[in-house]
Amino acid sequence: MSLVFLIFLPLIAALFIPLLFKKLGRIHTGWFVLIVPVILFIYYLTLLPTTLEGGTLVSELSWIPSIDLAIVAYIDGLSLLFSLLISGIGALVVLYSIFYLDKKREQLHNFYVYLLMFMTAMLGVVQSDHLISLYLFWELTSISSFLLIGYWYTRDRSRFGALKSMMITVFGGLMMLGGFVLLSIMGNTYSIRELIAQAPELAGHDFFVWALVLILLGAFTKSAQFPFYIWLPDAMEAPTPVSAYLHSATMVKAGLYLVARFTPIFAVSGTWIWLVTGVGLFTLFWGSFFALKQKDLKGILAFSTVSQLGLIMSLLGASAMGFHVENAAETVFKYAGFAAIFHLVNHAVFKGSLFMIAGIVDHETGTRDIRKLGGLMSLMPISFTIAMIGSFSMAGIPLFGGFLSKEMFLTAMLAITEFDLFSMDVWGLLFPVVAWIASVFTFIYSFYFVFHTFAGKHKPEELPKQAHEAPIGMLISPAILAVLVVAIFFVPNFVGKWIVNPAVAAIQPFLYDSPSDVHVHVAAWHGAITPELAMTIGIFLIGGLMFWTLRKWQRSYDAFPDKVSLNRLYDHFMYMSDGGANRFSAVYMTGFIRSYLVYMFGFFFLIVLSTLFLNEAFAFDLTNLAPIGFYEIVIALALVGGTITILAAKSRLTAIIALGAVGYSVALFFVIFRAPDLALTQLVIETISVALFLLAFYHLPKSSKKEERIGFKVGNGLIALGVGATMTLVALSAHSQKILPSISEYYKETVYSEAGGGNIVNVILVDYRGFDTLFEITVLGIAGIAIITMIKLRLTKKEGQHENK
């Protein structure tokens, strides 16, 4: 099966969703959707043996060959890992959503179409080898995320959150596109594989740092790194299955994917290591610190996601250090890359289950406010167990997968202190310290999340609903994930061998030739008290103590002023740009047709006249003129007479009839100049437009206030004169000089032989310049729709409060 086809499989399936929803509404649409990720997951599983050997698969669909644009699906360890996450978590999320979203009340067809669209986009991002198609899929993830966050579009907060995420991620996407373009100029190819192959040559290029920074902007906005993370908490307005899927397990990891994918190119740069590790670590701290300020269950999880993404980001940054260390594959520097991928898998698993639990709590109690919750342990025992497994894994407690990757993270951070390049020897100590502090806060918020919801006193009077355990269907998905959390702890090296190693080999090709070269043994107990184990124990002790006293010091968060925050900055920026644009357009969009005509005609004669004189194109030549006949004089007189009548007419009816007379006179000119096509068209057009004018005439107000100011009239007169003079000059010049041979000769020669027609005018319309006609009729159609809406809207407005003032 073609890999490219599989990328598009969800999108193709999406075409049938509205139909299934309409025709088979009795069955929850999600059941049909579920088939897609399950098929994909199973298929991608069968590819595991290939990547285990370090093998890769490529399938290419040529899209626009003339500009070298193709959709290339490239499977290696890294992209397969992500594909498995996308399809696997996708299947679980769809299953969960079947019970979460009511089939009668919700607009399921919208929801699943967006979700499938996202699936295609995300698969496209992680499998694309072509930079431009990667970018296209990347933006499609932003768009589908926008649609999904705004799914409950009647809520203000949903629309706000959707727009915010869109503005920030699309900004990053555009920056990234800039980086891609620079890369493609540097390497003269769009293929990521080919770029990686010539990585050493790229490093010396002038654009190198620019491309690096721009691509990182894309990755940081998407993966919610500081200071761009602000969109993620607001994205929590999305239905919980979406939060679990897009905003914790997959889409926000696209930035991590990007960093991982480009590590082989940029690892050589100290800027890269500093930026990725530094920003990642700071985000880790910031997110975990502010997670404790949150009162909303999903808010806590959002900040926790921000923080965990920072953790993985910093590990990816540290993995680039391996490039600079001799024989890194045998030293402590080998851990960072492995830990990054390992934790990425762990995080997707436990965070997915935690989001689903948050959704269940919301669903069964009616609130997500942690202050109202408490004591649900006995009412919702299964949910509690799952939540505890997820949280403990997040906190890094033994018996759960998170412990292993967390400890490896500490190992990697400690290794940084031994790194002596790029002034790391001075600042290196900062990394394990910050990592340790952030881990303490991670520990506290994990406990905060689970125990403030499930332990403590039950407050039924504050809950909108009678709390009870969720239906079994809703628990299946988080339970599967919870089982995985525990399973990973017991068989970490199995996961490492099959899933992590191939991905690590793809990130660090400078260390490993094939996945089997990755020698990282994961163990819970190393046989002695290692420094990282000591750190972990410290985290448990200090974290436990601080959690115990949480209620006492949590209030101190209120000391942080709301007015000086990144969110305020964003709001202010949006307000300014929105209002500024409005003010600017209000200056010239007056609402008077006269003003618009003044702009159009004013610019017309200014531009044409100045072009005429700048190019010295004006010529006046009276040779080659036909004699002026009697009929022509008569028609010209009628034309002028008609025009003057329009201007002088007191009543509209007279003006309309005079306008008709002008049109018919022009038609007669066409007859005399032997242009039957034009004459015919002009005659019919005049007839119909006079009828239209008469119709519209009924609707115009009876008396119009005549503008009598002298300045106004002079202005109009000048513009009229200007336009008239311009047309005359252009016509005279056009007649007086024949720089280019007339195209009519070509038409005459080819109209029968090539186009199979006889009437040049019509063949121009339908064949030679068929594109023009196609667009013209499209514009006609749009104009028709515009008139309908104008008139219909005006009618409804009159019924509303907007009376005509």
Add this chain to the structure above:
Amino acid sequence: MRTNDVMLKTATKVVTFIILMFAVHIFFAGHYTPGGGFVGGLLTASAIVLLMLAYDIETVKKIIPVNYVMLTAIGLLIALSTAAASIFFNVPFFTHAYDYFDLPLFGKTSLHSAALFDLGVYLVVVGVTMTIIQTIGEDE
């Protein structure tokens, strides 16, 4: 303006058909002699407008129960698919095809894909013109 104008009504009954027949003729003649989809469409529209003037919009709507917005959409679709059809024959977008056939009654006739495109133009022109006139005419 509902006057019982017998002369106008009687003349309209005959003239409308003449205009319509002429419109059809003009449409088909277009490729070799003056005419084409655009003029044909306008003529058709003018015939309907004449009907509307002689009778009234409601009556005409009963006589010709056509949704003009739909007509516009169909026209656009026909035009676009004629243009797009060429890509299935591996020739550039908008390549027309024509040939000569011996048809019963007509004799040797040239059939040209441009006529299909022109049909789209014709429908759009009729559709849009009548949409505008009908919408404005029905208002209030």
